[in-house]
Amino acid sequence: MQKFETRAIRLQMERTHQKEHSTPIFPTSSFVFADAEEMRMAFTEEIDANIYSRYSNPSVEEFESKMASLENAEMAIATASGMSAVFACFACHLKQGDHVLLSQAVFGSTIKLFENFFGKWGITYDLVNSTRVEDWQKYVKRETKMLYLETPSNPALDIFYLSDFASFSKTNKILLVVDNCFATPYLQNPIDHGCDLVIHSATKYIDGQGRVLGGVVAGRSDLVSAIVPFMRNAGPTLSPFNAWILSKSLETLSVRMDRHCENAMGLALYLENKPEVLYVKYPFLTSHPGYQVAKKQMRAGGGIVAFELKGGVAAGRQFIDRVKMLSISPNLGDTRSIITHPASSTHSKLTQEQREQVGITDGLIRVSVGLEHLDDIIADIDQAFGQ
Numbered sequence: 001m002q003k004f005e006t007r008a009i010r011l012q013m014e015r016t017h018q019k020e021h022s023t024p025i026f027p028t029s030s031f032v033f034a035d036a037e038e039m040r041m042a043f044t045e046e047i048d049a050n051i052y053s054r055y056s057n058p059s060v061e062e063f064e065s066k067m068a069s070l071e072n073a074e075m076a077i078a079t080a081s082g083m084s085a086v087f088a089c090f091a092c093h094l095k096q097g098d099h100v101l102l103s104q105a106v107f108g109s110t111i112k113l114f115e116n117f118f119g120k121w122g123i124t125y126d127l128v129n130s131t132r133v134e135d136w137q138k139y140v141k142r143e144t145k146m147l148y149l150e151t152p153s154n155p156a157l158d159i160f161y162l163s164d165f166a167s168f169s170k171t172n173k174i175l176l177v178v179d180n181c182f183a184t185p186y187l188q189n190p191i192d193h194g195c196d197l198v199i200h201s202a203t204k205y206i207d208g209q210g211r212v213l214g215g216v217v218a219g220r221s222d223l224v225s226a227i228v229p230f231m232r233n234a235g236p237t238l239s240p241f242n243a244w245i246l247s248k249s250l251e252t253l254s255v256r257m258d259r260h261c262e263n264a265m266g267l268a269l270y271l272e273n274k275p276e277v278l279y280v281k282y283p284f285l286t287s288h289p290g291y292q293v294a295k296k297q298m299r300a301g302g303g304i305v306a307f308e309l310k311g312g313v314a315a316g317r318q319f320i321d322r323v324k325m326l327s328i329s330p331n332l333g334d335t336r337s338i339i340t341h342p343a344s345s346t347h348s349k350l351t352q353e354q355r356e357q358v359g360i361t362d363g364l365i366r367v368s369v370g371l372e373h374l375d376d377i378i379a380d381i382d383q384a385f386g387q
């Protein structure tokens with residue numbers, strides 16, 4: 001098999017009669033048929049034909065097949081956003097009466113799906129606040145059907161040992177679903193460690209330039225096929241334009257991630273020496289509690305660095321107000337470095353106690369380290385400390 005970098009570039013739909021070099025885009029809602037008989041055969045699936053872009057579209061299929069290959073999965077399905085991928089995965093693999101084990105350190109909207117929707121449809125869940133698999137056993141019930149986690153987690157960068165969670169899930173006959181958004185398929189392939197399904201918010205590093213929303217579910221074909229009818233009937237499909245952007249972006253994922261990781265490591269090392277910083281969180285720093293595990297399952301530490309400022313919420317807000325170049329924005333995984341203060345923004349609706357349970361302390365700053373020159377990123381952060 002060709003290497004990751006080569007597949008990310010060379011997997012492409014068949015060239016059209018125009019002999020284009022770069023991949024074309026098919027922004028069309030529907031497709032045409034030669035006659036009534038051809039259309040009948042398309043609808044009865046006697047022939048493999050595109051019918052309507054809620055069902056299939058060549059640009060979307062190209063992106064899906066690349067994602068499947070890069071995640072070492074049998075099949076992938078693309079969705080309109082990361083959250084629609086998460087929703088589709090739960091909606092198609094859970095039924096009334098089922099129970100889910102959800103890591104407390106997952107993206108807030110994922111927990112909201114249970115609070116606002118799946119709960120009223122009779123699906124129960126427990127939030128588990130531990131990276132140690134032994135702590136999860138006591139929550140397993142006869143009805144437990146799925147274990148869902150994110151590694152590294154957002155924004156506290158907790159690391160879960162995927163092989164351990166895969167063995168635990170197999171023993172307990174639970175489906176293991178991993179949100180691989182922070183690592184991307186370039187840094188980590190959960191399926192290689194025994195996980196069943198992988199979720200992505202393609203909005204982040206897969207686009208990598210802050211332009212479009214998108215999501216992916218990848219895994220064994222029987223598990224991903226189970227989502228297809230939901231996509232076709234409910235319609236949270238990825239648009240052909242966004243699929244084309246994302247497929248083109250995959251061509252540069254490896255080089256972008258290498259630089260994101262190099263810059264993030266440089267920033268993390270710089271921050272470790274700042275007296276104003278209580279601690280720095282970065283998976284490839286030896287001081288990170290998950291360092292050994294991260295080294296085993298990730299190619300590099302990723303592009304996100306978190307650090308705790310002395311002085312709590314006031315210090316966090318003041319720091320954000322002082323940055324000049326870094327963008328103040330909730331997104332991440334962009335070429336542009338982005339800074340957030342979760343306690344006063346993305347996680348402000350939680351109580352202080354709820355935040356602290358998932359490592360979001362009052363002075364925590366999250367930096368999505370971009371692709372600008374590291375010296376300029378550090379210079380901006382440095383001046384924000386003030387004198």
Ligand SMILES: Cc1ncc(COP(=O)(O)O)c(C=O)c1O
Pocket residue numbers: 081082083084107150154179181182200201202203204213214215
């Ligand atoms: C880890 C993680 N998963 C899922 C999502 C949701 O993705 P989207 O915003 O594309 O719906 C996000 C968004 O920030 C995220 O950080």
